[in-house]
Amino acid sequence: MNKKKFKILAIVDAVIIVALFIVMFTLKGQYNEQAQTSVKEQVGAYQETANGLLQEQWKSVDQYGMAWKLIFTTLTGNKTEASFNAAVKAIEGDKEARFKQLSYTFTAAGIPPKVQNDINEKGGLADKFLLKDEKGVKEVACGKNCVITFTFAKGKLKSSDYKALVEYNMAENFKLEAPATFHFE
Numbered sequence: 001m002n003k004k005k006f007k008i009l010a011i012v013d014a015v016i017i018v019a020l021f022i023v024m025f026t027l028k029g030q031y032n033e034q035a036q037t038s039v040k041e042q043v044g045a046y047q048e049t050a051n052g053l054l055q056e057q058w059k060s061v062d063q064y065g066m067a068w069k070l071i072f073t074t075l076t077g078n079k080t081e082a083s084f085n086a087a088v089k090a091i092e093g094d095k096e097a098r099f100k101q102l103s104y105t106f107t108a109a110g111i112p113p114k115v116q117n118d119i120n121e122k123g124g125l126a127d128k129f130l131l132k133d134e135k136g137v138k139e140v141a142c143g144k145n146c147v148i149t150f151t152f153a154k155g156k157l158k159s160s161d162y163k164a165l166v167e168y169n170m171a172e173n174f175k176l177e178a179p180a181t182f183h184f185e
Contacts (some may be wrong), residue, residue: 042179042180043179046179046180049176050176051119051122053174053176054119055119055122055123056123056144056174057144057170057174058102058106058119058120058123058125059123059124059125059126059127060126060143060144060146060170060173060174061102061105061106061143061170062098062101062102062125062126063126063128063129063141063142063143063146064142064143064146064165064168064170065098065101065102065105066091066092066098066126066129066142067140067141067142067143067146067148067162067165068142068165069087069091070084070087070088070091070140071148071160071162071165073087073091074087074150074157074160075160079156079157080155080156080157081136081152081155081156081157082155084138084150084152084157088129088130088140091129092129095125098125099120099125102116102120102125103116106119126141128141129141131147136151136152136153136158137149137150137151137152138150138151138152142162142164142165142168143165143168143170143173144173144174145173146164146165146168146173147164148160148161148162148163148164148165149161
């Protein structure tokens with residue numbers, strides 16, 4: 001009788017062990033899928049943040065370059081309000097030159113041309129240049145958190161303040177935090 005009970009217990013033990021192995025491998029597969037999904041979500045979120053920052057930086061560098069062109073044109077050319085307005089329109093309208101300038105800058109920084117084209121297609125060039133034009137005071141965007149001013153009196157340039165542009169620091173305005181450590185629940 002003891003041999004019969006022992007055989008039954010051995011068979012039951014073997015069935016339980018096989019069932020546990022099946023459950024273990026099933027759970028392992030589910031955890032693996034869950035982990036891969038979690039990694040994809042976290043990597044995707046970080047890539048989205050990085051790409052958004054790159055697009056913001058693209059536009060800011062564009063504004064920065066346009067602002068320097070405007071300063072040079074305004075301070076070395078005819079210092080009238082009409083020529084200033086014409087320079088703003090000419091600089092804004094020359095998108096090909098602006099793209100080339102950005103491309104040279106980003107190529108020097110090691111960003112491949114395909115990535116540059118993707119950034120340009122998704123975000124485009126800066127759409128704001130002249131922010132405010134009130135009573136002879138013109139505020140011009142020169143990047144993220146950067147504004148320069150030109151003051152005109154009776155159609156002539158009275159003063160210009162481009163100190164913010166001279167002191168502009170891209171690294172301070174565009175910081176990408178390291179990705180969070182992987183977290184799996």
